[in-house]
Amino acid sequence: xxxxxxxxxxxxxxxxxxxxxxxxxxxxxxxxxxxxxxxxxxxxxxxxxxxxxxxxxxxxxxxxxxxxxxxxxxxxxxxxxxxxxxxxxxxxxxxxxxxxxxxxxxxxxxxx
Amino acid sequence: xxxxxxxxxxxxxxxxxxxxxxxxxxxxxxxxxxxxxxxxxxxxxxxxxxxxxxxxxxxxxxxxxxxxxxxxxxxxxxxxxxxxxxxxxxxxxxxxxxxxxxxxxxxxxxxxxxxxx
Numbered sequence: 001x002x003x004x005x006x007x008x009x010x011x012x013x014x015x016x017x018x019x020x021x022x023x024x025x026x027x028x029x030x031x032x033x034x035x036x037x038x039x040x041x042x043x044x045x046x047x048x049x050x051x052x053x054x055x056x057x058x059x060x061x062x063x064x065x066x067x068x069x070x071x072x073x074x075x076x077x078x079x080x081x082x083x084x085x086x087x088x089x090x091x092x093x094x095x096x097x098x099x100x101x102x103x104x105x106x107x108x109x110x111x112x
Numbered sequence: 113x114x115x116x117x118x119x120x121x122x123x124x125x126x127x128x129x130x131x132x133x134x135x136x137x138x139x140x141x142x143x144x145x146x147x148x149x150x151x152x153x154x155x156x157x158x159x160x161x162x163x164x165x166x167x168x169x170x171x172x173x174x175x176x177x178x179x180x181x182x183x184x185x186x187x188x189x190x191x192x193x194x195x196x197x198x199x200x201x202x203x204x205x206x207x208x209x210x211x212x213x214x215x216x217x218x219x220x221x222x223x224x225x226x227x228x229x
Contacts (some may be wrong), residue, residue, distance in 0.1 A: 044156075107153075
């Protein structure tokens with residue numbers, strides 16, 4: 001079945017550092033890929049998405065590229081801020097499927 | 113756009129009480145809504161999927177008589193936790209999706225923290 005694996009957290013960085021959160025997936029066919037962010041005590045917000053190979057999703061300085069050859073969708077940001085502290089979830093939606101399959105989440109803390 | 117409102121945000125009640133949580137799509141029609149449960153520091157666990165006007169499809173291991181889901185309109189779904197007990201305490205999150213197809217993202221509510229005493 002479909003699955004998503006994220007790098008284990010927690011991840012702690014200093015402000016203005018470069019961020020990478022790894023995400024790899026297993027799926028048949030051509031899934032759509034998503035990154036969601038969850039701030040403390042809140043639901044999830046869609047951060048970015050990509051629907052086909054080589055697509056790059058971007059939003060608020062975050063980027064992720066759909067790499068079919070490596071089955072990856074790593075999240076990157078060039079310079080993080082304290083306000084980026086949150087839990088980040090990688091997810092996929094398989095062909096013909098309604099459901100989202102989530103990774104386990106990566107807790108990110110940015111120190112000033 | 114794509115706002116999902118979930119209410120209430122927090123509930124504290126006694127064991128044996130039934131609790132209803134509402135999930136509304138405010139600016140789009142949600143053909144499909146989803147209910148998740150999240151334990152502390154864990155990922156989301158899908159409980160059920162509901163399509164407007166149809167019975168909900170529950171995930172394996174989720175008691176449908178315990179967690180009643182109604183999706184009576186294109187903008188409203190409700191989850192009722194019947195005869196709640198302390199083990200039902202959790203963070204419940206709904207999401208909604210307009211249209212069909214895997215490219216349509218799910219939009220999430222802010223969650224409901226349920227505490228059963």
